Amino acid sequence: MTTQTSTPQTPAQDPTGATSGLIGIPPHIGRALATGGGILTVISTFLAWTWTSAFPGDLTVYGYPGGLQVLVLIGGALTALFGLASYGIKGLRWLVPAGADSAIKTAALAAFATAWYTIIAISAQLGGLANLEPGGWIVAIATLAALLGALSLPFQRPAPDPSDPDDTGWEQFRHNARHTGAIIKAAFASGTTTPARKLPAYAEILVIVAALALGLTVFTYGIGTEYDELFVGFLITAGFGFAAAAKAGLVNRVSELTSKHRTVTMIGAFVAAAAFPFTQSDDQYATIGVYILIFATVALGLNIVVGLAGLLDLGYVAFLGVGAYTAAMVSGSPSSPFDIHLPFWASALLGAAVAMVFGVLIGAPTLRLRGDYLAIVTLGFGEIFRITVLNMDGTSGPDITNGSNGISSIPNLSIFGFDFGAEHSFGGFTIARFANYFLLMLLITLVVVVVFRRSGDSRIGRAWVAIREDETAALAMGINGFRVKLVAFALGAALAGLAGSVQAHVTYTVTPEQYQFAHVVPPNSAFLLAAVVLGGMGTISGPLVGAALLYLIPAKLQFLGDYQLFAFGLALVLLMRFRPEGLIPNRRRQLEFHEEAEAPTVLSKAGA
Numbered sequence: 001m002t003t004q005t006s007t008p009q010t011p012a013q014d015p016t017g018a019t020s021g022l023i024g025i026p027p028h029i030g031r032a033l034a035t036g037g038g039i040l041t042v043i044s045t046f047l048a049w050t051w052t053s054a055f056p057g058d059l060t061v062y063g064y065p066g067g068l069q070v071l072v073l074i075g076g077a078l079t080a081l082f083g084l085a086s087y088g089i090k091g092l093r094w095l096v097p098a099g100a101d102s103a104i105k106t107a108a109l110a111a112f113a114t115a116w117y118t119i120i121a122i123s124a125q126l127g128g129l130a131n132l133e134p135g136g137w138i139v140a141i142a143t144l145a146a147l148l149g150a151l152s153l154p155f156q157r158p159a160p161d162p163s164d165p166d167d168t169g170w171e172q173f174r175h176n177a178r179h180t181g182a183i184i185k186a187a188f189a190s191g192t193t194t195p196a197r198k199l200p201a202y203a204e205i206l207v208i209v210a211a212l213a214l215g216l217t218v219f220t221y222g223i224g225t226e227y228d229e230l231f232v233g234f235l236i237t238a239g240f241g242f243a244a245a246a247k248a249g250l251v252n253r254v255s256e257l258t259s260k261h262r263t264v265t266m267i268g269a270f271v272a273a274a275a276f277p278f279t280q281s282d283d284q285y286a287t288i289g290v291y292i293l294i295f296a297t298v299a300l301g302l303n304i305v306v307g308l309a310g311l312l313d314l315g316y317v318a319f320l321g322v323g324a325y326t327a328a329m330v331s332g333s334p335s336s337p338f339d340i341h342l343p344f345w346a347s348a349l350l351g352a353a354v355a356m357v358f359g360v361l362i363g364a365p366t367l368r369l370r371g372d373y374l375a376i377v378t379l380g381f382g383e384i385f386r387i388t389v390l391n392m393d394g395t396s397g398p399d400i401t402n403g404s405n406g407i408s409s410i411p412n413l414s415i416f417g418f419d420f421g422a423e424h425s426f427g428g429f430t431i432a433r434f435a436n437y438f439l440l441m442l443l444i445t446l447v448v449v450v451v452f453r454r455s456g457d458s459r460i461g462r463a464w465v466a467i468r469e470d471e472t473a474a475l476a477m478g479i480n481g482f483r484v485k486l487v488a489f490a491l492g493a494a495l496a497g498l499a500g501s502v503q504a505h506v507t508y509t510v511t512p513e514q515y516q517f518a519h520v521v522p523p524n525s526a527f528l529l530a531a532v533v534l535g536g537m538g539t540i541s542g543p544l545v546g547a548a549l550l551y552l553i554p555a556k557l558q559f560l561g562d563y564q565l566f567a568f569g570l571a572l573v574l575l576m577r578f579r580p581e582g583l584i585p586n587r588r589r590q591l592e593f594h595e596e597a598e599a600p601t602v603l604s605k606a607g608a
Helices: 027-044 068-086 101-126 134-151 169-187 201-223 228-248 250-260 262-274 284-308 317-329 344-366 371-391 433-456 459-469 471-476 481-507 525-535 541-556 558-578 587-593
Strands: 424-426 429-431
Touching (some): 027 068, 027 101, 027 134, 068 101, 068 134, 068 228, 101 134, 101 228, 201 228, 201 250, 201 262, 201 284, 201 541, 228 541, 262 433, 284 433, 284 459, 284 541, 317 481, 317 525, 429 433, 433 459, 459 471, 471 481, 525 541, 525 558
Antiparallel strands (some): 424 429
């Protein structure tokens, strides 16, 4: 018998080169150019960029970066550090556990985008490039050189898919565009994170503390940006900077530590958040902070319904309204039809209980529906609630909610003699009304996080995930689908009612217009659902981050005027196109959208 052997055929290679850069510069020169450009970018931020202080931030000072210069300095420093780490310099290799090249490209892009945005803004606002000082020209050239050098770093190019010679011109264009997109994606792809060496427990906790402190610093800086150009620059630098850290593998390293020390991370995160009011000189940004917490807490409650149980609820904001109206009616407000003034703990429990009752009443006859049909019913409930409280004005219906005027003059809370409407001093720090409510709302958020975490890890939580993944299979395994979904609906409604009881005292007034399906100002049902999907369904930190972004960004984009919602919607569309699993997804959901990703060693109940 004759045995015939043949040489295994290798896959076709891209004729442009298996490992080459996007730009035809020798890799060693490109690496030096990127690193040197990053260092020169840092130096240029200590020079004057314009001759007049008419541009916000006063970029006329030598030796002291200000305004947008600080953001460019950060981008340049990241580029330089990742570039030096790519040379294997001792003491810097820990910065790039997943490889340095992709991190260098992203960091260089951050510095380039922020610097050139600043140059364009100066030219547009002051009337031409003639208003630039030498420092402005230097930073433009340095960031461009760093970016060109970074894009010349080699990467593994994907082999092109075979094309059909009979394709039309449009089909050939689409084929070439897909291949070009695959090449660009491969150019910025990061490697596999190398295992970290074993650290003592206290060292791991210190790393977590440092990461939380960095997060608090970034959030405080972003919320305190004083003018539009600085906030846009902050978004550019923060976005690309976080992406660079993720490409370097630093985010994965920190995520591993936070997963190992979940309780320490949760406590540290809330301690860092509690420190936020003490970093502010007035109550201006504490106002934004307390509204973000209200929005985030309700979004986390919706995450139980949507993220864990997989029930699409489009009228969830109505439960927030139920809790707010209930607390307002028993708060001693002169607009309330009931002459009752309960203490806060009683009004909060009552608001949560009434919202839970409404959740059961609405869920019992409707939770046998699935998908779009359930979404339509919940959308109808949200509108029915708003119209009902609008008509309870004594003319169209009973005089209970005071109609469109709502319940006003809701008094400030007083718990154990602590007046939340007055200023208080602690250790030399003075906190005002909104800072007081911020700390109270932070405590409510902590309660909601604990409930979410404990319920998600419980037997009922595993049943929710089973229902979400495949309800038919879950029913076949003996899970009572209706009861499990009703518990999720009731628990989510109760948490929203609890947040609403605080919202009533923060806003002084509750009106029907605050609880619409969609509105420019959150919270509303559309923004709540967007916060859950944007942040990452089924996670704790995802909705919190999503809610913070969805509240903060529209508040800072008011200079766009009529184009605000257009720009905001376009950003959401792009995010859902390129990261459909959300900003902070669990591992299971990430694998659903990216099958080529590496599978995790262990999957928990929620898929993390």
